[in-house]
Amino acid sequence: MNKKTIPLTHLSLRGEAKIIELVGGRGFQRRLRVMGVREGQKIKVVSKQPFHGPLTVAINGCQMTLGRGMAQRIIVEEL
Amino acid sequence: MIKKIVLMGNPNVGKSVVFSRLTGANVIASNYPGTTVDFSKGKMRIKGKPIEIIDAPGTYSLQPTNKAEEVAFKMLKEADMVINVVDATNLERNLYLTLELLEKNIPVIVVLNLWDETRHLGIHIDEKKLEKLLGVPVVPTIALTGEGINTLVTRIKEARTNEEIKPTSEEGRWIEIGSIINKVEQVEHRHHNIRDIISDLTIKPITGIPISFGIIFCAFWLVRLIGENLITYIFDPIFNELYHPLIIRLSEWIGPGFIHKLLIGEFGVEINFIESLGLLTTGLYIPFAAVLPYIISFYFTLSFLEDSGYLPRLATLVDNVFHRLGMHGHGIIPMFLGLGCNVPGALSTRTLESRKQRFISATLLAICVPCMAQLAMVFGVLGRYGLYYIGLVFLTLAILYIVIGLILNKFVKGESPEIFLEIPSYRRPSLKATFKKTWMRIRWFLREAIPYLFLGVLVINFLYFIGVLQWFGNAVQPVMVGLFGLPGDASIALITGFLRKDIAVGMLVSLNMAPLQLVIAVTMLTVYFPCVATFAVLIKELGIRDMLKSAAIMMGVAVIVGFLLRIILLGI
Numbered sequence: 001m002n003k004k005t006i007p008l009t010h011l012s013l014r015g016e017a018k019i020i021e022l023v024g025g026r027g028f029q030r031r032l033r034v035m036g037v038r039e040g041q042k043i044k045v046v047s048k049q050p051f052h053g054p055l056t057v058a059i060n061g062c063q064m065t066l067g068r069g070m071a072q073r074i075i076v077e078e079l
Numbered sequence: 080m081i082k083k084i085v086l087m088g089n090p091n092v093g094k095s096v097v098f099s100r101l102t103g104a105n106v107i108a109s110n111y112p113g114t115t116v117d118f119s120k121g122k123m124r125i126k127g128k129p130i131e132i133i134d135a136p137g138t139y140s141l142q143p144t145n146k147a148e149e150v151a152f153k154m155l156k157e158a159d160m161v162i163n164v165v166d167a168t169n170l171e172r173n174l175y176l177t178l179e180l181l182e183k184n185i186p187v188i189v190v191l192n193l194w195d196e197t198r199h200l201g202i203h204i205d206e207k208k209l210e211k212l213l214g215v216p217v218v219p220t221i222a223l224t225g226e227g228i229n230t231l232v233t234r235i236k237e238a239r240t241n242e243e244i245k246p247t248s249e250e251g252r253w254i255e256i257g258s259i260i261n262k263v264e265q266v267e268h269r270h271h272n273i274r275d276i277i278s279d280l281t282i283k284p285i286t287g288i289p290i291s292f293g294i295i296f297c298a299f300w301l302v303r304l305i306g307e308n309l310i311t312y313i314f315d316p317i318f319n320e321l322y323h324p325l326i327i328r329l330s331e332w333i334g335p336g337f338i339h340k341l342l343i344g345e346f347g348v349e350i351n352f353i354e355s356l357g358l359l360t361t362g363l364y365i366p367f368a369a370v371l372p373y374i375i376s377f378y379f380t381l382s383f384l385e386d387s388g389y390l391p392r393l394a395t396l397v398d399n400v401f402h403r404l405g406m407h408g409h410g411i412i413p414m415f416l417g418l419g420c421n422v423p424g425a426l427s428t429r430t431l432e433s434r435k436q437r438f439i440s441a442t443l444l445a446i447c448v449p450c451m452a453q454l455a456m457v458f459g460v461l462g463r464y465g466l467y468y469i470g471l472v473f474l475t476l477a478i479l480y481i482v483i484g485l486i487l488n489k490f491v492k493g494e495s496p497e498i499f500l501e502i503p504s505y506r507r508p509s510l511k512a513t514f515k516k517t518w519m520r521i522r523w524f525l526r527e528a529i530p531y532l533f534l535g536v537l538v539i540n541f542l543y544f545i546g547v548l549q550w551f552g553n554a555v556q557p558v559m560v561g562l563f564g565l566p567g568d569a570s571i572a573l574i575t576g577f578l579r580k581d582i583a584v585g586m587l588v589s590l591n592m593a594p595l596q597l598v599i600a601v602t603m604l605t606v607y608f609p610c611v612a613t614f615a616v617l618i619k620e621l622g623i624r625d626m627l628k629s630a631a632i633m634m635g636v637a638v639i640v641g642f643l644l645r646i647i648l649l650g651i
C-alpha cells in the first residue's frame with residue numbers, strides 16, 4: 001500500500017510522520033542529516049510561526065527550528 | 080608525545096564547562112548553541128607534563144557551515160589529540176562527528192556529558208559496550224557538578240586511534256551509527272512533563288509572543304531595578320560620603336596647576352564626578368559608580384536568559400522579522416550580547432551563515448545597539464528628566480534597526496539562508512553559575528574599559544591643553560548648530576565617543592543642553608561610529624572593505640537621523 005507523501009509544511013500540528021526524502025543538493029541534505037533530520041526518522045511539528053515563519057519540529061526527543069523553505073523540501077508520509 | 084588537545088563536539092553539549100573543569104580557566108558557557116565562537120587556550124598537567132587544552136566552537140560535522148565552525152575545524156588541524164564531548168541525551172546525532180573524527184586517525188577520547196539528563200529522560204546507555212564498539216575510551220561525565228572529570232583526566236593517556244574505522248561515505252556512517260545505537264541505547268517511553276509544557280507554551284506563537292513581551296519587559300525592569308538600587312544604596316554613598324572628602328583634601332594638598340587639572344579637574348571649581356574630567360574623579364567615577372552597577376545588573380539578568388535556554392525560543396519567535404531584515408532569528412543573539420558590550424556582540428555574528436547576514440547584523444549592531452556602559456550614563460543623564468526622554472532614544476534606535484535592516488536587505492548582495500537552529504531543553508539556571516559568569520564578565524569589563532577610560536581622560540585633557548578641541552569645536556559649530564541644533568562643543572563629545580561612549584555622554588552633561596537636545600546628541604553618539612574596541616573587532620570580522628562600507632553607512636545615518644530628529648523634536 002502506498003500512502004501519499006506531503007511536504008513537511010503540510011503536516012498538521014501534533015500529527016506524526018516519517019521522513020521519506022530530502023529534496024535538495026548534497027550540502028543541503030548533509031546539513032539536515034547531521035542535525036538529525038534524516039530519512040526514516042519520525043517527525044512531529046511542534047509549532048508553526050505565522051506569516052510564513054519557521055517551523056519547530058521534534059525528532060527523537062530533540063527539537064529544532066527550521067525555515068519554511070527548508071521544511072518545504074522535506075517530504076514526509078503521515079503516520 | 081601529546082602536546083595539544085582540542086575539545087570537539089556538537090554545539091551546546093558542555094565543551095566549555097568541561098574546559099573550565101580541566102584547566103581551571105573560566106570561559107563563558109550558556110544554554111544555547113553557538114556560545115563559543117572563538118577558541119580559548121588553557122593549560123593542564125598530566126603526570127607533571129604541561130599540556131595545552133583548546134576549547135573550540137561546536138560543530139555538527141567536519142564540513143563547516145559558518146565562521147564559528149571554521150574555527151573549530153582549524154583548531155582540529157593544529158591539535159594532536161581530541162576530547163570528543165558528546166551529548167548523551169542525543170547520542171545518535173552526536174556520533175556522526177565522532178565517526179568523522181575517528182576516521183582522521185587522531186587519538187580520541189569520548190566524553191558522554193549531560194549524563195544526569197539521560198536519567199530524567201529515561202535513556203539508558205551501556206557505556207562499556209560503546210567503548211568496545213568505538214575502540215576508544217568512553218567516559219560519562221556531569222560537567223556541571225564535576226562528576227566524572229577525574230576519571231577523564233586519568234584516562235586521557237588512554238586516548239587512541241581506531242585503525243578499523245576507515246573513511247567511508249555519509250550513508251556508510253549512518254548505517255554504522257544505527258547498528259551502534261541498537262546495541263548500546265535503550266529509551267523508555269516518557270510522558271509530557273512540566274518542562275515540555277513550558278517549552279510548548281513559549282514556542283507556540285499564540286502564547287509565546289505575549290510571553291516573550293512579558294519576559295523582555297521583566298528583564299529590562301530587573302536590570303534597571305538592580306542597577307538603580309546598587310547606585311543609590313552602595314556606589315553613590317561610597318563615592319559621595321567616603322571618597323569625596325578624600326579628594327577634597329587631596330585637591331587642597333596638590334594646589335592649582337597642571338597636575339591638579341589632570342588628576343582632579345579645574346582648581347577652585349567645585350568637584351563634580353561626571354564633569355570634572357580628572358583621572359581620579361571622572362576617570363574613576365564613571366567606570367565604578369555610574370557604569371559598573373549596570374554592568375552587574377545587566378549580566379546577572381542576561382545569565383538567566385542564557386542559561387535557561389530561552390534565547391533559541393526567542394530566536395524562533397522573532398525569525399520572521401529578522402528574515403525581512405536580511406538575517407534570521409539567530410540575529411537576536413548579537414543584539415542581546417551587544418547590549419552588554421558591542422565587542423562580544425560583533426564576535427557572535429560568526430554564527431550567521433552568509434556574508435550578507437554578518438554584514439547586516441554587524442552594521443545594525445554598531446548603529447542601533449548602545450552598550451550598557453553608554454546606556455548606564457544615559458539613564459543617569461536623561462533619567463532625571465523622566466523616562467519619556469529615554470523612551471525617545473530607544474524608539475528612534477528601534478525604528479532605525481528596522482528601517483536600515485529593510486534597506487540593507489534590499490541592496491546588499493548575497494544570500495540570506497533560513498534559520499536552522501537546535502532548541503535545547505530548558506534547564507534551571509544555577510545561582511552559582513550565574514554569579515560566576517557575571518563575575519567573569521565584570522572582570523572583563525574592568526580590564527577592557529578602564530585603560531580606555533584613563534586614556535580618554537588623558538587625551539582629552541591634553542588636547543584641551545594644547546587648544547585643539549576648542550579650535551575644532553568652533554570650526555564645526557555652524558554644522559552642529561545649523562543641522563542638528565546642538566552646541567559646537569557637542570562635537571568634542573562625539574570625538575571622545577570613539578574612545579569610550581560613557582565618558583562622551585558625561586561630557587554632554589557639562590554643555591547644559593535642553594533634554595530634547597540631549598536626546599539628539601545621545602542618539603547621534605550611538606549611531607555615528609562604534610568605539611575603538613568594537614571598531615577593531617569589526618575590521619577583523621568583516622574585512623577592511625566591508626568595514627569601510629559599514630562605516631560610511633553609519634556616518635550617513637547619523638547625519639540624516641540627527642537632522643530629522645532636530646526637525647521633529649526642536650522644530651526648524
Ligand SMILES: Nc1nc2c(ncn2[C@@H]2O[C@H](COP(=O)(O)OP(=O)(O)OP(=O)(O)O)[C@@H](O)[C@H]2O)c(=O)[nH]1
Pocket residue numbers: 088089090091092093094095096097107108109110111112113114115116135136137138192193194195196220221222223224386506512
Ligand atoms: N545538567 C547538565 N548541564 C550541563 C552539563 N554540562 C554542561 N551543562 C550546561 O549545558 C549548557 C551548555 O554548556 P556549554 O559548555 O556552553 O556548551 P558548549 O558545548 O561549549 O556549547 P557551544 O560553545 O555553543 O558549542 C550550559 O548551560 C551548561 O551549564 C551537565 O553535565 N549536566
Ligand SMILES: [Mg+2]
Pocket residue numbers: 094095096107108114115135136137
Ligand atoms: Mg562553548
